Amino acid sequence: MGQHEKIATSLPAGAVEAVGASLADVDAELARRYPGDPGTRQPVHTVYVPADVFDADTPRSWGDRALAALDEHAPDAASLARVLGLPDALAGPVHERVRAKLAREPVEDLRVDFEDGYGPRPDDEEDEAAARAARLVHEAYANGTAAPYTGIRMKCLEAAVRDRAIRTLDIFLSGLMAAGGLPGGLVLTLPKVCYAEQVAAMARLAGEFEKAHGLETGRIGFEIQIETSQAVLAADGTATVARMIGAAGGRATGLHYGTFDYSACVGVSAAHQSSDHPAADHAKAVMQVAAAGTGVRVSDGSTNVLPVGPTPQVHEAWRLHYGLTRRALARAYYQGWDMHPGHLPTRYAAVYAFYREGLEQAAARLAAYVAKAGGAVMDEPATAKALSGHLLRGLDCGALDDDEVTGLTGLSRADLEGFRDPGRAG
Numbered sequence: 440m441g442q443h444e445k446i447a448t449s450l451p452a453g454a455v456e457a458v459g460a461s462l463a464d465v466d467a468e469l470a471r472r473y474p475g476d477p478g479t480r481q482p483v484h485t486v487y488v489p490a491d492v493f494d495a496d497t498p499r500s501w502g503d504r505a506l507a508a509l510d511e512h513a514p515d516a517a518s519l520a521r522v523l524g525l526p527d528a529l530a531g532p533v534h535e536r537v538r539a540k541l542a543r544e545p546v547e548d549l550r551v552d553f554e555d556g557y558g559p560r561p562d563d564e565e566d567e568a569a570a571r572a573a574r575l576v577h578e579a580y581a582n583g584t585a586a587p588y589t590g591i592r593m594k595c596l597e598a599a600v601r602d603r604a605i606r607t608l609d610i611f612l613s614g615l616m617a618a619g620g621l622p623g624g625l626v627l628t629l630p631k632v633c634y635a636e637q638v639a640a641m642a643r644l645a646g647e648f649e650k651a652h653g654l655e656t657g658r659i660g661f662e663i664q665i666e667t668s669q670a671v672l673a674a675d676g677t678a679t680v681a682r683m684i685g686a687a688g689g690r691a692t693g694l695h696y697g698t699f700d701y702s703a704c705v706g707v708s709a710a711h712q713s714s715d716h717p718a719a720d721h722a723k724a725v726m727q728v729a730a731a732g733t734g735v736r737v738s739d740g741s742t743n744v745l746p747v748g749p750t751p752q753v754h755e756a757w758r759l760h761y762g763l764t765r766r767a768l769a770r771a772y773y774q775g776w777d778m779h780p781g782h783l784p785t786r787y788a789a790v791y792a793f794y795r796e797g798l799e800q801a802a803a804r805l806a807a808y809v810a811k812a813g814g815a816v817m818d819e820p821a822t823a824k825a826l827s828g829h830l831l832r833g834l835d836c837g838a839l840d841d842d843e844v845t846g847l848t849g850l851s852r853a854d855l856e857g858f859r860d861p862g863r864a865g
Contacts, residue, residue: 472685472732472733473732473733474732474733474734475732475734475859476734476828476859477734478856478859480587480835481736481773481774481832481835482547482548482587482588482774483547483773483774483775483786483787483790483836484546484547484548484774484775484776484777484786485548485549485550485695485738485774485775485776485777486501486546486548486549486550486586486776486777487550487552487556487592487776487778488549488550488551488552488556489552489556489557490551490552490553490556490557490565490568490569490571490572490591491557491568493551493572493575494575495575495578495579495584496584497546497549498544498545498546498549498579498584498585498586499545499584500780501545501546501780501783502541502542502545502546502780502783504780504781505541505545505780505781505783505784506538506541506542508746508753508780508781508784509537509538509541509784511750512746512750512753512754512757513534513754513757513784515534516530516531516533516534516535517530519533519534519537519784519788520534522754522757522758523757523758523761523785523788523789523792525788525792526796529792529795529796532791532795533788533791533792533795534788536787536791536837536838537784537787537788537791539837540787540791540836540837541783541784541787543837544586544587544837545783546586546783547586547587547588547836548586548587548588548589548626548774549585549586549588549589549590550589550590550591550592550626550628551572551576551589551590551591551592552591552592553565553568553569553591553592553593553594553604553607554592554593554594554595554630554631555630555700556592559600562603562606565603565606565607566606566607566610569591569606569607569610569611569614570610570611570614572591572611572614573610573611573612573613573614573615573617573618574614574618576589576590576615576622577614577615577618577619577622580622580624581619585622585624586624587624588624588625588626589622589624589625589626590624590625590626590627590628591607591608591611591627591628592627592628592630592664593605593607593608593611593627593628593629593630594607594630595629595630595631595632595637596629596632596637596640596641597631597633597637605644608627608644609648612648612659616652621654621658621659625659626660626661626662626692627659627660627661627662628661628662628664628695629641629661629662629663629664630664630666630697631664631666631667631697631700632663632664632665632666632667632670632683633667633669633670633679634669634679635679635682635683635685635686636686638663638683638686638687638691639686639687639688641661641687641690642686642687642688642690645659645660645661645690657689657690659690660690660691660692661687661690661691661692662691662692662693662694662695662738663680663683663684663687663691663693663694663695664694664695664697665680665694665695665696665697665701665722665726666696666697666700666701666704667700667701667704668701668704668705670683671721671722671725671726672725678725678728678729680694680725680726680729680730681729684729684730684733684735691733691735692735692736693735693736693737693738693774694726694729694730694735694736694737694738695738695740695776696714696719696722696723696726696737696738696739696740697740698712698713698714698719698740698741698742698743698776699712699740699743701718701719701722701740702716702718702719705718712743713742713763714739714740714741714742714763714767714775715763715766719740723737723739723770723772727771727772736773736774737771737772737774738772738774738775738776739763739767739772739774739775739776740775740776741775741776741777741778742756742759742760742763742778742782743778744756744759744760745778745779745781745782746760746779746781746782746785747779747781753781756781757781757784757785760782760785760786760789761785761788761789763775764785764786764789764790765789765792765793768789768790768793769793773832787836787837790836790838791836791837791838793838794829794832794833794836794838794839795833795838795839797829797833798830798833798839798843798844798847799847801826801829801830802830802844802847802848803847804818804822804826805823805826805827805830805848805850806847806848806849806850808822808823808826809823809848809849809850820858823858824858824859826858827855827856827858827859828858828859830844830848830855831852831855831856834852
């Protein structure tokens with residue numbers, strides 16, 4: 440102790456500087472392609488509503504219908520716990536928070552659908568629907584009733600519907616601009632993408648619209664829907680989805696898995712089309728790796744089994760949806776699709792149970808990491824980032840409260856956000 444070591448070096452002068460200079464382009468490319476998570480809230484789901492049935496009160500209507508389903512089929516914590524297999528310790532908090540969420544903010548992300556849910560219509564009819572959607576979305580944001588994230592899913596950019604897709608997008612965005620501007624929570628979805636060039640075309644359209652209205656470059660982003668085998672694996676064996684992220688020029692915000700179109704594309708029979716099919720797992724794993732570190736989020740698909748009919752039938756559909764949602768969360772797919780108001784109770788039950796059952800362990804490990812207290816698990820900075828991410832996502836969706844997280848960790852929300860690496864995880 441106290442003895443000073445003799446320090447020796449051998450590299451010639453300028454070697455370090457030369458290596459740095461040789462890697463400067465790589466450094467810049469890493470920073471450009473892999474900026475890390477944007478640090479914004481990711482919704483736990485996306486609700487798709489056909490454009491012809493979308494209305495200003497759609498989020499509230501879905502919430503009311505979901506609450507009515509709970510009242511009819513699981514009116515208290517014990518009954519919901521029996522249906523879903525919730526532990527006693529979680530049953531009360533989960534049931535209470537689900538009800539509160541359905542009353543306060545039933546829909547986190549809403550997409551007015553002009554694609555499969557809407558279908559082909561006469562041009563004048565779709566023109567009218569697109570203009571109406573713009574007006575209603577603007578009004579919902581103006582009066583505070585909009586879902587935090589709202590936008591449209593246009594038709595795809597394949598030749599047969601390309602002009603129609605572009606016109607609907609233009610009418611919708613132009614209507615928003617005429618009404619006062621693009622809302623902060625605006626989200627656009629480009630479906631049935633097969634080639635990176637289609638993504639590049641969408642990015643070009645967004646840039647042209649920005650120029651036409653004097654908007655900041657990059658203001659308009661969009662999600663890419665992965666519904667075809669060509670979107671995952673190109674003819675030359677490379678991962679198309681990785682090229683799509685690059686082709687978006689920084690505008691891609693999400694990759695959304697399309698359960699049924701993709702399943703049909705690879706030949707899965709209708710009876711076995713599900714988000715837990717091996718074909719689905721493969722596609723989503725490729726999407727996940729391609730998106731890692733880019734700031735583009737990955738979303739799971741949906742189930743087409745609706746919780747309707749007599750109580751036993753509803754319970755069966757709820758168990759299926761709950762199980763699929765929990766499975767997705769464990770695989771780091773923190774968002775999915777919901778197709779019916781009856782899916783909302785189990786969406787939030789699954790999400791809340793996931794974050795609440797992991798609360799104490801995540802908080803204890805993060806607190807020990809901050810205090811350098813050690814313990815049974817030796818955590819690294821990347822794990823601390825994952826632990827803080829778990830807590831932040833729980834806070835964002837309402838599964839956790841600021842006071843309880845701070846009480847368990849000694850950390851504020853700002854402290855938790857400080858664990859986010861603006862670059863790449865090491």
